[in-house]
Amino acid sequence: MLLILSTLVVLYFLLLVAKRTPKKQIHYAVLSITASILLWNVAVLLYLTFDKVPWIQAICERLYFLGAIFVSISILFTGLIFAQTKIKFIWKHALLFVVPVISIIVLFTNQSHHWFYTVFSLIPSKQIFGTYFIIHTIYSYLCIGIGLAYLVIFSIKNYGIFSRQSSLIFIGIMISLIIDAISTFKIFNWSTAIENIAFAVTISFFIIATVKFDFLNVVPIALQTVVDLISDSYVVIDEDFKVIDYNKAFVGGFTGVSRKIGIMEIIKKNYGALDVKRFMDFLDEAVREQKKVGFEMLKPMDEAIVYYMVEITPIYISGNHIGTIILKQNITEHKNNLQEVMQLNERLQSLATRDWLTQSYNRYFFDERLQQEIDLVNRLQAYGRESEKKVNAFGLIMFDIDYFKIYNDNNGHPAGDELLQTIVTVVKEVLYPTDILCRYGGEEFAIICCHTSEKGIKTAAEKIRKAVEGYDFRFQDKQPGGNLTVSIGAVYCSTANVKRKDLIKKADEYLYLAKSSGRNKAVFND
Structure with a gap:
């Protein structure tokens, strides 16, 4: 049956x-x-x-x-x-x-x-x-x-x-x-x-x-077949930090790999003593705080640097630490792509805010930055302390090149472009790091002097005039008077409720006054 x-x-x-x-x-x-x-x-x-x-x-x-x-x-x-x-x-x-x-x-x-x-x-x-x-x-x-x-x-x-x-x-x-x-x-x-x-x-x-x-x-x-096909390295270590298991990618990235060998010995052999200490600190943190810890490591290889993201995950069962999983992912391509993106962003930022010829800031950036300084003065005048009101005042300097049309007509537009670039270099030499030089249009430039006193504006304007007057420019002997100079108008802003267009207009008026009164002058709102 x-x-x-x-x-x-x-x-x-x-x-x-x-x-x-x-x-x-x-x-x-x-x-x-x-x-x-x-x-x-x-x-x-x-x-x-x-x-x-x-x-x-x-x-x-x-x-x-x-x-x-x-x-x-x-x-x-x-x-x-x-x-x-x-x-x-x-x-x-x-x-x-x-x-x-x-x-x-x-x-x-x-x-x-x-x-x-x-x-x-x-x-x-x-x-x-x-x-x-x-x-x-x-x-x-x-x-x-x-x-x-x-x-x-x-x-x-x-x-x-x-x-x-x-x-x-x-x-x-x-x-x-x-x-x-x-x-x-x-x-x-x-x-x-x-x-x-x-x-x-x-x-x-x-x-x-x-x-x-x-x-x-x-x-x-088969799980082993799957993990061996994964491009990321992984290794499992016991509570004594000795290797229990690993995949093929880990063997490919490290030398001297075998079971029962200490993970620190492998790290030291492939990276160095300093990396062992850093790795051990992160490993201790992960085990002590019972949390996943991630960090970057780098390794010079064939005249290049390879970047890795390392992730340490402790394994606990019923509150007992029984081992740790360590994952290592090659992020070199990601880092390079990120660097390229950052460089591209910097390039786009430069294109958006800088003049293509002189590499000084452009008119768009000037308008926005000038409005920010005006807003800051307005806010401090309304709510700030007396000490803050004086420190955060600013000045606006506008200048253009005397007889620039004659220079262009005599020497050609390429020489005129070169002159604009040289003027920017010369002026930057006498400015403070906080000063903002912008090309306002044509041969006219504007400078926002941040955190400057009334006396400081006068000094800055005169330093610019003298620096240009004393520089030996190409073809300057063909200019009227045998020298190349600039005319300057400057205003100081320390009071509230000033409008941007009014401030620009006032500085431009002083610039026109400097030109009409003989050129190579700096006129300030005394």
Whole structure:
């Protein structure tokens, strides 16, 4: 009765797998195991049922051993496929079928030579095997052993649902393997039908793996294969900071990597003592405060600098520190891209706020900056202390080049452009770092003198005039008076409610007054 029940269990699982569409490699491998076990069970069942019919018993003898031949190679391929998700069949895989094919030939010609078996019986002690059976047995157990080894390795390297799947399959196959070994080596004198019942138990484990953990529904992928394909480096260390595990990217980025070696030794060998101390500080912080810590590291390589982002994550279970995960990501490209973006932003900022010819600030920047200074004075006059009111007053200086049209007409516009650039260089030499030089338009320039006293504005305007007068410009001997000069108008702003256009107009009026009164002068609102 148990034999019939076990056969039905195997048949049920065979149908369960067979009806699945579409099928992957793992489905066909498990189908092969199930079909082999079912063939084995049916052979035993028919042998017991038709014990008085010689020709049926003769067929069952061969079917019995045929199932045994196929089940071992099927277990091997199941382990291979389960651990690797999918395998590409090559000629080496075909070699695995050489022994099973020879076994089948020897089995079906057994009557003429008895190499496979001499006496067949369902009672192990009464079976007498031939010389070839030893080869068949060694190869079968070797295939089963390799298949189980793949499942064990897969379970060790993986966690979660896939590990549970492989564990159930491993346990199920082991149960049948132990029972079969006992029968093959005649340890106990029981009926071979016990093996078939054990096979049903194995299939029951397969059913649990399928129903509970989606075996054959979710294709397993080896975790180690996944992490080895990740370009970022990772290493796992224990509570004593010794290496437990790592991926291929970590080995590629460090020398002297091996398990049980201290992580600090690896860092020192690849980076240096200073980086070890810095790394250790971050590692201690992560473990002590039980938090994720990230920081940058750099390493000179082939006349370039490679940047890395390192992330340290301590692992705690029930409040106990059991290890740490360290991730290292190459961010050199990101850093270079960021630097390019910053340079581009600086370039755009320069284009937006500076005059393209002289590289002094342009009219747009001048208008905005002048309004900010006016607003500051207004605010301080309304709410600030007396000391702040005087310190944060400012002045506006406007100047242009005397007889610039004559210079352009005599020497050409390229020389005129060069003169504008030289004027800016000369004037900058006498300005304070807080002063803002702008090209107002044409040959006219404006200077915002921030945080300056009334006396300071006068001094600055005169320094500009003298600096230009004393500089030896190209072609200045062709200018009226034999020298190149500037005329200047300056105003001081320390009172509230001053409008920008009025301040500019006033400075421009003083500039016009300087020109009309003889040029090479600085006129201030005395």
